[in-house]
Amino acid sequence: MTTTTPAIRTEDLVKNFGDTPAVRGVSLEVPTGVVLGLLGPNGAGKTTTVRMLATLTRPDGGRALVHGYDTVKQSREVRSLIGMTGQYAAVDEDISGWENLYLVGRLLNMGRRQARTQAEAMLERFGLTEAGGRPVRGYSGGMRRRLDLAASLLGDPKVLFLDEPTTGLDPHSRNALWAEVRALAGNGTTVLLTTQYMEEAEALADSVMVIDHGEVIASGTSQELRERIGGPVLRIAPERPDDLAAVRRALLTAGLGAARADEEESVVSLPLGGTGAELTAAVRVLGDAGIPLARVDTRVPSLDEVFLTLTGTAPAVLPADAADTSADPEGTAVPADSLAERSARTSADHEITRSAA
Ligand SMILES: Nc1ncnc2c1ncn2[C@@H]1O[C@H](COP(=O)(O)OP(=O)(O)OP(=O)(O)O)[C@@H](O)[C@H]1O
Ligand SMILES: [Mg+2]
Known part of the structure; x- marks a missing residue:
């Protein structure tokens, strides 16, 4: 061997x-x-x-x-x-x-x-x-x-x-x-x-x-x-939520076509390529348009989002607090609150993935 x-x-x-x-x-x-x-x-x-x-x-x-x-x-x-x-x-x-x-x-x-x-x-x-x-x-x-x-x-x-x-x-x-x-x-x-x-x-x-x-x-x-699921995402929050559409329009006009507005979170998100060129371009375009911004950040998709994107199913959530499993003969029960949390996260994660896609 x-x-x-x-x-x-x-x-x-x-x-x-x-x-x-x-x-x-x-x-x-x-x-x-x-x-x-x-x-x-x-x-x-x-x-x-x-x-x-x-x-x-x-x-x-x-x-x-x-x-x-x-x-x-x-x-x-x-x-x-x-x-x-x-x-x-x-x-x-x-x-x-x-x-x-x-x-x-x-x-x-x-x-x-x-x-x-x-x-x-x-x-x-x-x-x-x-x-x-x-x-x-x-x-x-x-x-x-x-x-x-x-x-x-x-x-x-x-x-x-x-x-x-x-x-x-x-x-x-x-x-x-x-x-x-x-x-x-x-x-x-x-x-x-x-x-x-x-x-x-x-x-x-x-x-x-x-x-x-x-x-x-x-x-x-x-x-x-x-x-694999797209790398970091740039997120731009205008000072006034009413400016979301204007932000998105300005980015689209500048050829940054993948921008999406997320009303719930009041951000416009834009997938970033490897070079960061979109980041520089986006900030310049919005500065030129005179739209006041509250926050610009980038986020990397979590592994949970990767899992969801790949399988269409939300991953299980690790229990955050000490669950008493002593009454469970097989020691494999998922605490009810973790199940509730799981289904709550399913919709939240869908939201994130959609806006990041
Ligand atoms: N002994 C069995 N007889 C009939 N069907 C089975 C048997 N074992 C597994 N299956 C079926 O095969 C598929 C795969 O099951 P498996 O237990 O390998 O999944 P798993 O990934 O381990 O799931 P889990 O996370 O629930 O443990 C399922 O559709 C399951 O219902
Ligand atoms: Mg199994």
Whole structure:
């Protein structure tokens, strides 16, 4: 095996569930030590893609390789290289955290003593030493997630699949998990994580791949994705909102044809090319026209706007306050206020995107 073999590679991967195409020809490549964020709305095919890579679902077409090993023909080799935490924490409720880890260690062919030592070390690493003796049933959502991640790291995997690792976590637990993922990546672990959160992809991923309806619709660094939807936008606010039309007219007359007036925000926006020539021209034209201005600024589209533009769906919003997930057996509930916020943002983001387009 040469060092240039990518840690993760899929070639035209396809999966259908009956008549439902879940994954429609996904090709991706993740070099060793890189964190790839697989981003997409509900039902995009994220979990299905990860499950095929993790040998849990058999592809209908194409193939998936981990360090060059085929997930179907060489599933045993693949399994020895990977760790996986699913979208729903896969821990046994009825036994303690320690027992969960011990059993996974034994399943990985560790001896009794090694499994015991490793279980204790993991509990310590994930701040679960105190809770380690109690049944998992009484754990909060965040504790289950940490235990799940600990279990997936027991075999010291070279490649880690994390399916929506922070969904349902409060900000404190999320930050702790992000720190852990960064540390793993820093140590050379290759990570493929799925998320519905732009912010999470930007915080953790070296590169981002956006999928929707089972297809890759964009990929690159988060910066590249931003640039794809048009780069910075110049926004001009006249002193008198009544002058909006005059501002727009003056810009159009000067040949700056992409100017749009946004009545609600009382600004005229103009996409800027790479040179900044439009900026100089716009300010000069408006000075010549004698229209008093209150404010001129430029803004770069947010990743949320990129996501919306690409998928037509607003991205999920990270919970801003500590949500209590302890009552949720799967630790994956989205707090109701976050859903409300999400739908509120959908219309707001549409507004921004339209005026920026
Ligand atoms: N076991 C299954 N049986 C039938 N259909 C399935 C199955 N698993 C997934 N699907 C369908 O395949 C499509 C992709 O689902 P998948 O779970 O991969 O999406 P996802 O991107 O992980 O979504 P989410 O963000 O909601 O977790 C969806 O239309 C889903 O309903
Ligand atoms: Mg999923």
